[in-house]
Amino acid sequence: xxxxxxxxxxxxxxxxxxxxxxxxxxxxxxxxxxxxxxxxxxxxxxxxxxxxxxxxxxxxxxxxxxxxxxxxxxxxxxxxxxxxxxxxxxxxxxxxxxxxxxxxxxxxxxxxxxxxxxxxxxxxxxxxxxxxxxxxxxxxxxxxxxxxxxxxxxxxxxxxxxxxxxxxxxxxxxxxxxxxxxxxxxxxxxxxxxxxxxxxxxxxxxxxxxxxxxxxxxxxxxxxxxxxxxx
Amino acid sequence: xxxxxxxxxxxxxxxxxxxxxxxxxxxxxxxxxxxxxxxxxxxxxxxxxxxxxxxxxxxxxxxxxxxxxxxxxxxxxxxxxxxxxxxxxxxxxxxxxxxxxxxxxxxxxxxxxxxxxxxxxxxxxxxxxxxxxxxxxxxxxxxxxxxxxxxxxxxxxxxxxxxxxxxxxxxxxxxxxxxxxxxxxxxxxxxxxxxxxxxxxxxxxxxxxxxxxxxxxxxxxxxxxxxxxxxxxxxxxxxxxxxxxxxxxxxxxxxxxxxxxxxxxxxxxxxxxxxxxxxxxxxxxxxxxxxxxxxxxxxxxxxxxxxxxxxxxxxxxxxxxxxxxxxxxxxxxxxxxxxxxxxxxxxxxxxxxxxxxxxxxx
Numbered sequence: 292x293x294x295x296x297x298x299x300x301x302x303x304x305x306x307x308x309x310x311x312x313x314x315x316x317x318x319x320x321x322x323x324x325x326x327x328x329x330x331x332x333x334x335x336x337x338x339x340x341x342x343x344x345x346x347x348x349x350x351x352x353x354x355x356x357x358x359x360x361x362x363x364x365x366x367x368x369x370x371x372x373x374x375x376x377x378x379x380x381x382x383x384x385x386x387x388x389x390x391x392x393x394x395x396x397x398x399x400x401x402x403x404x405x406x407x408x409x410x411x412x413x414x415x416x417x418x419x420x421x422x423x424x425x426x427x428x429x430x431x432x433x434x435x436x437x438x439x440x441x442x443x444x445x446x447x448x449x450x451x452x453x454x455x456x457x458x459x460x461x462x463x464x465x466x467x468x469x470x471x472x473x474x475x476x477x478x479x480x481x482x483x484x485x486x487x488x489x490x491x492x493x494x495x496x497x498x499x500x501x502x503x504x505x506x507x508x509x510x511x512x513x514x515x516x517x518x519x520x521x522x
Numbered sequence: 523x524x525x526x527x528x529x530x531x532x533x534x535x536x537x538x539x540x541x542x543x544x545x546x547x548x549x550x551x552x553x554x555x556x557x558x559x560x561x562x563x564x565x566x567x568x569x570x571x572x573x574x575x576x577x578x579x580x581x582x583x584x585x586x587x588x589x590x591x592x593x594x595x596x597x598x599x600x601x602x603x604x605x606x607x608x609x610x611x612x613x614x615x616x617x618x619x620x621x622x623x624x625x626x627x628x629x630x631x632x633x634x635x636x637x638x639x640x641x642x643x644x645x646x647x648x649x650x651x652x653x654x655x656x657x658x659x660x661x662x663x664x665x666x667x668x669x670x671x672x673x674x675x676x677x678x679x680x681x682x683x684x685x686x687x688x689x690x691x692x693x694x695x696x697x698x699x700x701x702x703x704x705x706x707x708x709x710x711x712x713x714x715x716x717x718x719x720x721x722x723x724x725x726x727x728x729x730x731x732x733x734x735x736x737x738x739x740x741x742x743x744x745x746x747x748x749x750x751x752x753x754x755x756x757x758x759x760x761x762x763x764x765x766x767x768x769x770x771x772x773x774x775x776x777x778x779x780x781x782x783x784x785x786x787x788x789x790x791x792x793x794x795x796x797x798x799x800x801x802x803x804x805x806x807x808x809x810x811x812x813x814x815x816x817x818x819x820x821x822x823x824x825x826x827x828x829x830x831x832x833x834x835x836x837x838x839x840x841x842x843x844x845x846x847x848x849x850x851x852x853x854x855x856x857x858x859x860x861x862x863x864x865x866x867x868x869x870x871x872x873x874x875x876x877x878x879x880x881x882x883x884x
Contacts, residue, residue, distance in 0.1 A: 405606075405608070407604045407605075407606060407608045408608050408610060408611075410564075410567070410569045410595070410602070410604070410608070411602065411604055411608035412610070412621070413567075413568070413569065413594070413595035413596055414567050414568075414569075414595050414596075414598070414600055414601070414602045415621055415622050415624055415625070415670065415671075415674050416596045416597075416599070416624035416625035416674060417596070417621055417624045418596065418624075421624075425610075425612075425613075426610050426612070429611075429612035430611060430612065432612075
């Protein structure tokens with residue numbers, strides 16, 4: 292059995308998650324501080340990919356990346372390569388679709404951050420970078436982990452936009468989800484079933500991991516509370 | 523060791539316009555909530571930037587709009603104790619103290635650890651080094667916060683309502699500990715509070731803040747004994763007020779009590795207040811021979827645990843309509859012994875003894 296779709300899916304989802312992790316946190320952190328009106332407008336734009344049908348997102352990505360467009364033409368000229376129908380086009384599609392999940396969860400976490408912690412860090416002479424990485428991020432850890440897992444799961448399951456921008460080329464752009472569709476379409480029910488089971492296994496592992504992390508967080512918290520009550 | 527500032531900031535609808543000076547002392551900013559006292563601390567620490575003015579600590583300019591100087595909070599070396607202590611929840615006690623070392627770059631790692639160990643000792647935190655803030659009691663949290671500030675060697679110490687989130691027993695205990703820290707601290711300390719008892723015990727001088735302005739300033743003894751303004755009287759615990767009008771240097775008209783009183787005052791007088799321990803209930807015959815013994819009608823009298831509460835008005839009481847609205851009601855607390863002299867009467871005569879009346883401006 293050719294395991295390329297598994298490898299390709301994981302690689303696409305992982306790279307998309309890394310992109311979305313930094314981009315989502317960056318946007319969430321700065322947009323949480325913007326004035327209300329601007330915040331509302333940007334929020335709508337950045338959340339749109341979550342509510343639009345993936346095919347519509349794929350359509351927009353195609354418009355931007357096709358060799359006939361400014362950006363796509365520019366890439367073609369620079370690298371001599373087309374962007375569409377490649378596995379990294381699938382990375383971009385997955386990232387765009389998964390972005391709002393990371394962005395929204397991270398923003399919620401940043402908005403619940405206790406600003407006096409930042410102020411006290413500043414009066415103690417801590418640099419803003421130190422405060423962000425050592426105080427804000429640990430404080431918002433749960434929201435950020437949740438957002439990352441959600442984004443990874445979404446990127447892994449991406450079908451619509453991916454199939455539009457990367458198509459299904461065995462050994463090149465085939466992912467688990469596009470493979471399942473392709474095999475089922477060509478009456479290879481047994482092959483489709485195998486990939487369905489693999490997908491189920493991955494999803495189960497991800498969910499188990501989330502539950503494990505959440506449980507551990509809760510345990511440390513409740514331990515803290517009981518000790519605090521004694522002290 | 524001093525603080526010198528004069529700042530102005532418009533928040534749209536609320537203007538903070540404040541001039542303060544403090545030497546090597548504990549200065550209290552006393553005011554109702556929303557008067558701008560916490561905002562003042564935020565301006566000094568650099569969290570909020572004023573529109574104009576200057577802030578100087580120990581002759582070092584922290585902010586000066588005319589000279590275009592505005593140091594970042596990190597450069598100001600101010601120690602600020604926040605209401606919720608603002609301990610970093612993901613760090614242990616030891617790590618929290620270590621963050622206070624950020625400004626002391628000239629020290630080696632071992633020296634820093636040594637100082638942190640000393641502070642842990644000094645603030646009775648031994649054995650708690652590896653604990654997270656959530657595992658500490660309120661008192662321990664305050665000690666960690668203070669130790670962390672002291673580690674950073676601040677030039678000025680600022681405390682924002684340090685006890686407001688605590689119950690009264692813990693409050694008392696922490697106040698004792700805080701007093702020790704304030705005594706040891708060589709520099710200006712500013713404490714913000716709306717609790718007059720706390721302020722009286724802790725501070726040397728008091729600035730009363732009202733509506734973004736300095737209402738008045740003085741030593742705590744003077745201010746509590748002779749509050750000069752309506753706001754300061756209110757905040758130092760005086761309860762009985764009347765609107766007042768100047769007549770001549772010896773006389774003043776008490777509008778709500780519908781009488782003219784003998785009281786040394788000046789044209790700036792706007793209100794009068796009473797020292798309640800110098801109010802006596804007298805009979806009509808006695809009142810006729812006395813100065814400052816106006817008549818009040820009794821609207822109601824309420825038997826309270828340790829005293830009697832009289833609801834009085836200087837005006838007429840109309841059956842079914844209540845008291846006349848022209849005169850503000852006077853709700854005065856008198857001892858049960860005083861009350862016996864007037865029990866059941868329709869009217870009482872209150873004699874304001876020598877030194878009982880305090881004229882107030884503003």
